[in-house]
Amino acid sequence: MLSPYIVNLLENKYGKKIRYPSDCENISREIADTLKESVSSNTLKRLLGFIKDGVQTPRLSTLDIIANYIGFDDWDMLLQHISEPIISSKYIRRNEMIRSRTLKKGEKVRFEYSPGRVVVVEHQEEWLFTVVESINSKLQIGDSVEIEIFLRDRPLYIYNVMRNNENIGDLIAGKISGITAMTVIKVE
Known part of the structure; x- marks a missing residue:
């Protein structure tokens, strides 16, 4: 599953909370329309916890597409962004x-x-x-x-x-x- 922090970035891009499996289908279509790449809705459902079984570790190419959809060049750039967090008590609870x-x-x-x-x-x-x-x-x-x-x-x-x-x-x-x-x- 994706970390809650990355899910939050994904929700910000999607424009609303991801609460239902149908949201994954919508995101999958949006990725296909905007990036001309594909991530299956079932893969998104697995990464977001709607499907509990299946592949534990997604392909790097899948993660790259998700990172690109969120606004990063690739997964490594997204991880680099995460590694430079805002360390402030008003953003991170104790x-x-x-x-x-x-x-x-x-x-x-x-x-x-x-x-x-x-x-x-x-x-x-x-x-x-x-x-x-x-x-x-x-x-x-x-x-x-x-x-x-x-x-x-x-x-x-x-x-x-x-x-x-x-x-x-x-x-x-x-x-x-x-x-x-x-x-x-x-x-x-």
Whole structure:
């Protein structure tokens, strides 16, 4: 499913809330008419949660078309836009954001994203964390990672993933659905 943030962008373009499966059919037609590209109404229904089964991860070409419909060149540009959020208390509620610099050494952040991925990281200093639990994620226990900020319903940008003293690069968790849940586990 698409993250609520991306759904909101889609609704803004569509001009009203997406509440019914027929809205997906209308958006599919609008995409075909304006972009001369096609995204099936069933794909949109799946991405918007009206259909629960089927393909979990859509094709990048499908995501590119949706991003283009919303007003971005492609999916990567949309993700880049999302990675530069307005970090202001008037736009983001307190329980939807965790800033790494506000955590104490030893505190943990547990976050979840689709489909069925759960990760717990332990804060070391500044942006530095160690992965202490990982279920169905590319991250492994013992990985050292850098995370500046956790935002609910947005992709999580994880930098400089260090595994066995080797930098294996950056990672985006929840690229499509965003982070669906997150909690801070306080140090005792």
